[in-house]
């Protein structure tokens with residue numbers, strides 16, 4: 001079922017749900033011994049490579065990928081999922097609560113990069129404007 005379609009089988013996907021499913025998956029195959037932090041990191045980087053290959057040589061692509069075939073989007077979803085699942089598993093294997101860590105990081109980002117008031121001509125405090133912020137403003 002697609003997101004937003006409704007229906008009684010629709011579940012909200014949480015990081016905790018993915019963490020538990022990956023744990024069950026590894027236990028059921030006796031793969032816990034292979035799921036060390038280093039192995040999981042390398043596996044995730046490999047999947048980032050596979051994800052990159054999908055975009056390789058295509059040039060810039062429009063947001064929402066309107067020109068892509070359904071099967072290409074399905075493949076993209078699979079590679080994005082591989083990266084996410086290994087990241088979730090890596091975090092678990094390191095004893096890091098990924099959801100909590102990510103929320104905290106968003107708060108830290110907001111302090112480091114204060115929001116710009118709407119209708120302001122000033123693009124932000126020069127002290128806080130990083131190269132990245134300036135690049136985004138130009139796009």
Ligand SMILES: Nc1ccn([C@H]2C[C@H](O)[C@@H](COP(=O)(O)OP(=O)(O)OP(=O)(O)O)O2)c(=O)n1
Nearest residue numbers: 022025026031034047050081082083085086089
């Ligand atoms: N030791 C392993 C092997 C696989 N997986 C899980 C996590 C990933 O979601 C997916 C990765 O499987 P593959 O290594 O078969 O990679 P792909 O699905 O990308 O297949 P391929 O590389 O053939 O395209 O399976 C895992 O948890 N632990």
